[in-house]
Amino acid sequence: MLRPVPPLPRKEPKAASANGTGSAAPSATRRNGSTRLPSKAETGGRGLEIGAAVWVSDPSQVWTAGEVTQSTSSHVVVKLVSADSPEDDLEDLEVPHTGGKVRLLRRDTTIVDAAALQYDDLTNVPELHEAALLQAIADRFQRGRIYTLTGPVLLAVNPFRHMPGLYSPEMLRSFVSAEKLQPHIFSIANRAYQGILDHDESQTVLVSGESGAGKTETTKFVMHFLALTGAEAVVSEGEKPLSRVERQVLRSNPLLEAFGNAQTLRNHNSSRFGKYIELQFGLEDGLPGSKKRLIGTRIRTYLLETVRVIDHQPGERSFHIFYQALATSAHLPELDGMVREHLGKIEGISCFKNLGNSRCSELLDDTGDFQATLAAMQTMGFHAHEIADVLRAVLAVLHVGNIEFTVPAKNSEASEVLPSAGASEDLKAPLDEASELLGLSGTQLAEVLCYRTMQAPGEQVIRMGNTTKQAAECRDALGRYLYHALFKHIVEKTNASIGFKPEATFCGVLDIFGFEFFKVNSFEQLCINFTNELLQQYFNNFIFENETILYQEEGVPWQDEDFPDNTGIVKLLQSSPSGIFPMLDEECFVIGGTSGSWHRKLIQTHQNHPSFGVVKLQNSTFIVRHFAGPVTYTVDGFLEKNRDRLSQDLVRCLAGSDWPFVRNCFKDSAENSVSRAELIEPGCRAQGSSDANQIDALVEAVDTKADGITFKTFCAFLEQSDLDAHAVLRALES
Template sequence: MAAQASIAVGSQVWVEDPDEAWIDGEVLKVNGDTITVKCSNEKTVTAKASHVHAKDPEESPCGVDDMTKLAYLHEPGVLQNLKSRYDMNEIYTYTGSILIAVNPFRRLPHLYDIQMMEQYKGADFGELSPHPFAVADVAYRLMLNEGISQSILVSGESGAGKTESTKMIMRYLAYMGGKAASEGRTVEKQVLQSNPVLEAFGNAKTVRNNNSSRFGKFVEIQFDQKGRISGAAVRTYLLERSRVCQISESERNYHCFYMICAGSPEEQEKYKLGDPSTFHYLNQSNCYKIDGLDESKEYLETRKAMDIIGISSEEQEAIFRIVAAILHLGNVEFAEGDDVDSSKPKNEKSMFHLRTAAELFMCDEKALEDSLCKRIIVTRDENIVKTLDAEAAKGSRDALAKTVYSRLFDWLVTKINNSIGQDPTSKCLIGVLDIYGFESFKTNSFEQFCINLTNEKLQQHFNQHVFKMEQEEYTKEEIDWSYIEFVDNQDILDLIDKKPGGIIALLDEACMLPRSTHETFAQKLYQTFKNHKRFVKPKLSRSDFTICHYAGDVTYQTELFLDKNKDYVIAEHQALLGASGCSFVSGLFPLLSDDSSKSSKFSSIGSRFKQQLQSLLETLSSTEPHYIRCVKPNSLLKPAIFENQNVLQQLRCGGLWKQLG
């Protein structure tokens, strides 16, 4: 707990600074509640005493490896400590048992080699420098010795280093739990090789990260009684589908699209591919290359990883054929058709891409065109064919591309799970969670809403865990713990996911009512939550709403909430690909039983995600948690730059502050 030293003239202190967040200086004058400080940047400032913090005069320039060793555990102290360490390439620091990892944005291979793993093997926690291997080792030992399942929760904003940390943990566990001198397709190799495959299909370059995971991931590694890996399962969450058809400036589509464009000349010819800039789904952003990334090499590595996982060469062929088909599909443009409100492929070029897409999907060309340009309306008496105008046909094309891609991704995850295999007799597991951190952008849509719900849930889990630990500690020391404050965010969770009556339930309701719009949905929210202290209707807005999250206020734009929440496959698309001559493609679109295909059975992304989260939280609750908080030191993705304001914001959002005291 932070000690508050008395501040007198001549004391070394920290004061707030608009640029640096905190700056150090010496007290010149104390006048009741106000303190005048001569800062190290030569400025003199006067601040309220409560906004001035003591600085440890004996503070080591190298910092300390555990924040709890700091003389003063306050914001500036913590920030300075992380910064001093970062400047010396010490990117890891403990806060008690939590590991804080500051992204170095440069390779530090010596930190992660086999010798390093050997060193951490069995070492007491805290004995060696802070490291993800140490966290993994504690988890592994606890599992082995106490027989309790463990989880490692890796969090942080996009580009902070979650996936890299997760991979290190997995490597360490594979090292500890692998068979000696093993060869061939062992479980641990398959577990590790699932990473490049998932990354090829689920990662993309964004402005925040050149290799951003566009899905959440929970890897559950199962062990036998001797502590050897005996199975594994991957669960994924909310793949960003919109990216398949739409990319923003300086961003790219999923890596696999560029990989296939860099395939062998035979493949190029077979799939009628060419430069990425010739495809609409890739050329909207004018960004094709990633520094230091050789696409053709990545492609071969992905194929190799697929081999190890046990994806057959026929399956691999079908997978990349589908990827190529999606690219061709995206190049089909539409023009007004002969009838009113109808459409047809725009020109010969569009016909070529339509034909190629049909060939690659192994479906009928005319049927593909019809599924894009027409709808069949089923009435009690007859089926009526309704034509779509060019704009609607384009929407239908994109919907098809997104559906196929997300089915393909789900197939890969299922295949990985089936190939690696589950160990039904396993008593212990270590789960590693790599999931998007709290997000608050200029515009926030349904995705941010789901992501922030996840973070609220994880925060609650964290709060409960810390509270329990504190209780245990105090009980051990025979201290009355009734006054420890339990930070609770249940009210926010109720607002979002209570059934009935929460925002997700109201959204589902709106999606089912034929005449709802985002505006009627917003009105309903305003009405229902007008007295909720976590809900705000922003002034001057008719359809936005603000939620006061634990990490800060976020205003959501409801425009696309209804569309994005609806989870259905257009019947014509289902029929088309279900009838594909390629069993792989038709297998992605299995026939639905009569019952579930009825349009009345509404399926919602929000509700399904809520259930997935519920089940994740149940799994986590049966484990002992360990935390790694990743921090992104700058937005330039460059080494050796530590932006105080930026880091502070992340530490606050991580809810770490409450833990720090």
């Protein structure tokens, strides 16, 4: 049995010298005297004969084709090959046998172009190294083969265009009950389904990849296959109607996407939360001999990016539901008078501060998508008054975000609500609009935003004013918490409507947001990438265990260090007390702590860590060398985003709302409130700790449910329209 080659060892760049260049060994030089930028690993051309076809490492293209034209005892000369350039214009590259940083690998000329189509599984490629794998994937992609297997792992390249027939009923039917694993997501779903049928054991499909790589769409293809196959909706001549559970499972996606997805710089429908869906199977009506089909589902969600409720990068959007509701207010079903009245007064997204800098992709249709959202809510059993409650909460979040504060004339350390900010001919002041929607009086809401109470030793309660900064943080915490409570309500209602049977076998599908790296990366990206590090660690351990068994069975010698390990990166991020997240949490409770002071402590603590770095001349940044690649983070706002200033005063106030929906949202928090003194940071909690707990719960759930699973697959999805070799390599290495 062939095995995939472990990723190449990672080498850290050498320190820069005084003149700003690295003190590296001699690099390959062109005949015209220019220097070719080095690659990471060092390999010469020893053993390569004249005329040998080779791959040449290239920092821009990863690998470039070449041919050896000279070979001496000290070096080889390689002519770079390009189909787009005349032969006279091609450059010669001199590569020393030792000390150089250009890598040369043998190139098999028999597997190029259409010949690559025969390699559905990359482990069968004759020259099994990364250059050959990249070439095979690229050649297959150019010919419309977006799926490729690497052993039990399915790789896919997002084509960003419609692929006629690739997911048609006929294509789905062709994979039902097929025994051989084939390069298609339907084949992966079928393998999981057959594991449930044949072995009565639960299965797991993990979908991973960079942001915008197509993970959410792929999750829907898996769910689509499992729902239709179990119902024999595409298998038999006389199609059986879908059951209530199957219809609800398929309709749940638009609902979750409306409240949990948003447009980012790289993806118009990016999941801003993670979900683990357990699709349960059992006998129809308990009849022996019938085929197992969907009988229940449980959706678990993780790490909703509530910061996006408050702000987002220019060119992005907040969650879809805000724009959908505002774009289609005139086409809504019968609603109660308050929601209809408030929607009728809004002229568009420009009315709301938190929706500023929004740019709508041409691929989004807010009006049509909202109709799908409403249909999904009705399928999930939402009644008209419940839909009205949901929209009322959406409006409340938006109006809360418009509340502004000013410094009172007689107290520079306090705050008060700016009375007329945001008011218009139709809209009242934001405080009045928000308080009415929340079921409070304006005085009540202003009081808990601008003041806080603290329990002093004994029974005395001290009332203190919030600064304008603290009041704004309290307002933002309210918006985030309210939206999170709304999202939680949507998920709980969906789960309750579909139903779940604890003892049934299931196929678990994990769809978690992918590795992210933008021009500016902040707290949200660090949380997302930390999640991916933990899942990568789980993936590494899974592959390591399986490869170990395989090597032992075949008597193949191996060493532990041949396998990838990101344990050091995980410890850098989460180990207490000196990990990045624990240090951030600690700084939130330091009097006068700032993102800048936290940044200085990070550098002092981790400056010599191999996975940590700093950017010269950029004082507010740091680098984490993640398993998937280095990311530069900007520390501005880290502390503010990590703080949760949802004070107990605010919680208790909203728990007494006249509106039952809000009252229920805050009831549990009010009952669980503590009476201890809050003397340093009243109401301050660390968001990073909460996220870390959710991440640990996620990995534990996936790992626990993996017991007894006979087959698992990890789908690594790449985001490229024109194939980017760097993106492909990142996926292969991870």
